[in-house]
Amino acid sequence: MIFVLKPGVPQGRIELFQQMIESRGFKTFLNTGTEHTVVCLIGNTAVIDLDSVVQNNEIVEYGRRVTEPYKAVNRTIHPEDTMVNVNGITIGEGMFQVIAGPCSVESEEQIIAVARSVKASGATMLRGGAFKPRTSPYAFMGLHEDGLRLLLKAKKETGLPVVTEIMNQTQLPLFEEIDVIQVGARNMQNFDLLTEVGRFNKPVLLKRGLANTLEELLMSAEYILSAGNSQVILCERGIRTFETATRNTLDLSAIPLLKQKSHLPVIVDPSHAAGLRSLVAPLARAAVAAGADGLMIETHNDPARALCDGAQSLDLVQFCDLMEDIKCRIAFEGKQIEVV
C-alpha cells in the first residue's frame, strides 16, 4: 500500500505520519520523487482502511493498494493449484468434474431418476437444492430436511457425492453428510455464513454474487480460507448487465482471471448464466475452452414440469449429448474427467 503526499509537506509532518503508521505494526519507507513524496507500507495491509487514512491525514493526497487485499486465496502466496477433494473425487489441477441435477429436489422418484441418468452420462457429482432462495416469498422454497434426506438417498443409490445450498449458518448441523456445501449468489457476502462454513470441515462451492466483482468474490473466499477451510471451489454463474436477452451475462473472462489471481479451482454454471436451455451447451463448451475446472448443469427428468428453473434445465437426453460433446474437449484441454 502506498500513500502519495501533497506537495510541499514539511519533513516533520511526514515523520509524524510514518510514526503513526509504524505504531500500527507496519514498516514504512519513503520515496522522495521530484514531484511527489510517497510513503510505502509493508505488512498485512488488508487490515487498513485506506479511505479513512486519507480522510484523517490532511497531508495525504491519495492512497493505493499495490498488492491485492486477499492473501490466503492469492496465487502469489500459493503458486500451485489447489485440488479440492470431494469424498475421493478431486477437482482442480487437471481434474475436471461435472455436477448435474435439478434446481431443486422435488420427490424421491425425481431425484433418483436424475441421479441414475446423469451418472450414466458421466456426471461426477449430483446437485439439488433443498433450501431454495427465491425472489418471491410465494414460490416453491424446496423440501428442506426432506430434500436433504432424498438427496442422501440418491447418493446412496448411485455413489455420487452431493452438492446442495445452505441459506444460513443455523442449518449447518443438517449438512453433516452433504459432500459439498453451496453458498449461493445471494449469500456471497453473508459474512457470518462464510465464517461458519470456514469453520466447518467440508468443501464449499462459492458462487459469484449477482452484481459482485471478482475481487469481492475472492474476498468472500478469503473469509472461508482465513477461518481455516481451504477446500473452496469458485463458481462463475453470470452477472447482471444491461442485457435482457439472457437471465444473466456469463463473464467468460472471469475464468482465466480467477485462475491467474487465485489457486482455487473455478467452475462454471451456464444454466443460471443463460436462463435458457438452448444456450447451456454452447456456454459449457466456451467454459471448457476458457480453462474451467468443471461445470454445474441443471438437469431435470421433466423440465416442463420442474418446480424451479425448468426453462434453463436440460432433459436427461440433452445432458447425455452434452457430456458426449464435451468429453473430448476436456481431454483436448489436457484435463481428465473422473469415472464414478
Ligand code: PEP
Ligand atoms: C442454484 O444453484 O440453484 C442457485 C440458486 O444458483 P445461484 O445462487 O447462482 O442463483
Ligand code: MN
Ligand atoms: Mn436453479
